[in-house]
Amino acid sequence: MPLRYPEAPLRCVVLEDNLLVRELVGSFVEQIPSLQLTGLYEDAMQAFEHLAQQPTELLISDIEMPRLNGLELVRSLRQPPLVIFMTSHRQYAAQTYELDAVDYLVKPLTFERFLRAVDKARLMVSARRQWQQGAADSGTTAPSDSEAQPLEVAEDYFFIRTEFQFVKLRYADVVYVEAMRDFTKIHLLDGTVHITLVNLKNIEEQLPKNLFVRTHRSFLVNASKIEVVTNQDVKVNKMSVPLGLTFRDAVTERVVQQRLITRKP
Numbered sequence: 001m002p003l004r005y006p007e008a009p010l011r012c013v014v015l016e017d018n019l020l021v022r023e024l025v026g027s028f029v030e031q032i033p034s035l036q037l038t039g040l041y042e043d044a045m046q047a048f049e050h051l052a053q054q055p056t057e058l059l060i061s062d063i064e065m066p067r068l069n070g071l072e073l074v075r076s077l078r079q080p081p082l083v084i085f086m087t088s089h090r091q092y093a094a095q096t097y098e099l100d101a102v103d104y105l106v107k108p109l110t111f112e113r114f115l116r117a118v119d120k121a122r123l124m125v126s127a128r129r130q131w132q133q134g135a136a137d138s139g140t141t142a143p144s145d146s147e148a149q150p151l152e153v154a155e156d157y158f159f160i161r162t163e164f165q166f167v168k169l170r171y172a173d174v175v176y177v178e179a180m181r182d183f184t185k186i187h188l189l190d191g192t193v194h195i196t197l198v199n200l201k202n203i204e205e206q207l208p209k210n211l212f213v214r215t216h217r218s219f220l221v222n223a224s225k226i227e228v229v230t231n232q233d234v235k236v237n238k239m240s241v242p243l244g245l246t247f248r249d250a251v252t253e254r255v256v257q258q259r260l261i262t263r264k265p
Contacts, residue, residue: 009036010125011054015047015061015070016086021107025060025086028114034122044068048076056081058102058121063087074099082124082181084117097218097242100181124183127162127195158207160186160196167194171211175225175237177203179218189225189237213254216244226255 012035016022022042029037038054041047044065051059059081061070071092074080085096088107096104102124103117157170169186178185179200186194204212204220213223215234219241228235229252233243243251 009034010057010121011036011038012058012060013037013039013041013047013050013056013081015041015044015059015065015073017042017062017065021062021086021109024109025114028109028111029060031111032115032118035118044070044073048073051077051081057125058082058084058118060084061086063092063096064089071095071099082121084121094242097216100179100218102180123195124180127183127197160194160198162194162196169194171208171222172224174212174222175239176222176241177207177212177220187237187239213251215247215251216242218242223255226251229256 012029014022014025014029014037016025019042022040026037026040029035035058038056039047039050041050045068047059047061048068050056059074061073061083063070063085064087068076070085070087074083080099083099083101084103084105085092085101086105086107086109090106093104102121105113105117156172157168159166159168161167169188173188173190175187175189177200178187180195182199183195183197184200184203186196188194200218200220204214207220211222211224212220213226215221221234221236221241225236226234230243231248233240234251234255235241
């Protein structure tokens with residue numbers, strides 16, 4: 001069954017202190033029928049009050065702002081919505097990963113790139129709503145950090161639940177797994193991405209530890225697919241995946257040192 005987008009528009013708040021960019025993003029939102037603009041703010045505290053009082057499914061926020069920046073705003077929220085960050089600088093990427101942002105847009109913005117980011121958010125909301133509907137129909141409850149959603153493991157494959165169905169995936173086809181709050185995105189060699197309502201901790205506990213290695217709090221990588229290891233990231237299938245400082249030594253030992261050809265004395 002194909003993944004259906006949410007029938008109701010996503011309630012969306014835009015936070016941007018630059019007037020021209022704020023108006024541009026507002027116009028982008030108004031062109032997308034699946035979004036409903038419920039707030040357009042230049043000040044983070046105004047956005048904070050709105051988010052604390054009004055149901056919101058998507059926040060589109062600038063990062064660099066006076067008093068309270070976008071990252072600090074999201075950290076201050078007890079139950080933050082899905083977030084798409086915007087910025088003129090790329091150095092914030094790692095911090096947005098820590099906050100499980102849906103996407104990270106570098107200015108100047110284009111409508112095509114903005115639409116791709118919104119599409120990710122719509123898929124995540126759709127997956128959550130469909131999972132909840134399926135859970136209600138079957139009498140199950142949503143998984144939590146302490147309750148793993150079972151992954152059927154046998155031989156060289158496993159199953160995930162996604163889009164009202166169970167999908168079989170081969171370990172060898174998985175490039176990396178990316179955390180998105182309660183969800184994970186499973187990236188395959190052919191470019192296919194599956195979204196499942198199981199968090200990364202549960203996924204890591206149930207996948208074979210001899211095949212997958214944690215490179216970052218938000219990323220689990222198929223060790224056999226790693227082609228390059230640097231101090232900041234690993235390259236897999238022509239993609240760059242962050243390498244966190246706390247995971248660097250373990251990844252280097254696991255992936256590089258055991259097979260490193262060195263100069264003999």
